[in-house]
Amino acid sequence: MARIQRDETPHTAWCARDHRCGLDEHRSAAKVVAGGTGRAVVTRVRAGDVEYAEVHLRIPLSRREDTARTQLATLLRLLGQLLDAVIARPYAVPGRGERPAISRRAA
Numbered sequence: 560m561a562r563i564q565r566d567e568t569p570h571t572a573w574c575a576r577d578h579r580c581g582l583d584e585h586r587s588a589a590k591v592v593a594g595g596t597g598r599a600v601v602t603r604v605r606a607g608d609v610e611y612a613e614v615h616l617r618i619p620l621s622r623r624e625d626t627a628r629t630q631l632a633t634l635l636r637l638l639g640q641l642l643d644a645v646i647a648r649p650y651a652v653p654g655r656g657e658r659p660a661i662s663r664r665a666a
């Protein structure tokens with residue numbers, strides 16, 4: 560029987576420092592974003608030397624099959640845009656670093 564050897568890693572500045580952390584995995588408290596009847600739960604995770612955001616989405620779908628398919632197509636398209644914005648262009652995300660009301664000149 561193979562035995563998995565894992566080295567304990569210290570807690571981070573942002574992890575929950577409780578039962579959510581493991582020997583070599585540290586997890587933040589979950590942040591919940593609600594919109595309409597849907598919600599997203601985001602957790603920051605460090606596993607070994609890799610760090611990532613874990614996102615769980617719950618999005619209600621229409622009972623009408625054609626509308627549900629449209630909703631799923633929209634979800635897939637926007638998730639692709641979201642991943643691109645967060646991973647490839649983190650400083651281009653609207654609302655981050657942009658302060659149009661301050662930079663706008665009075666006419």
Ligand SMILES: [Zn+2]
Nearest residue numbers: 570574580585
């Ligand atoms: Zn921890």
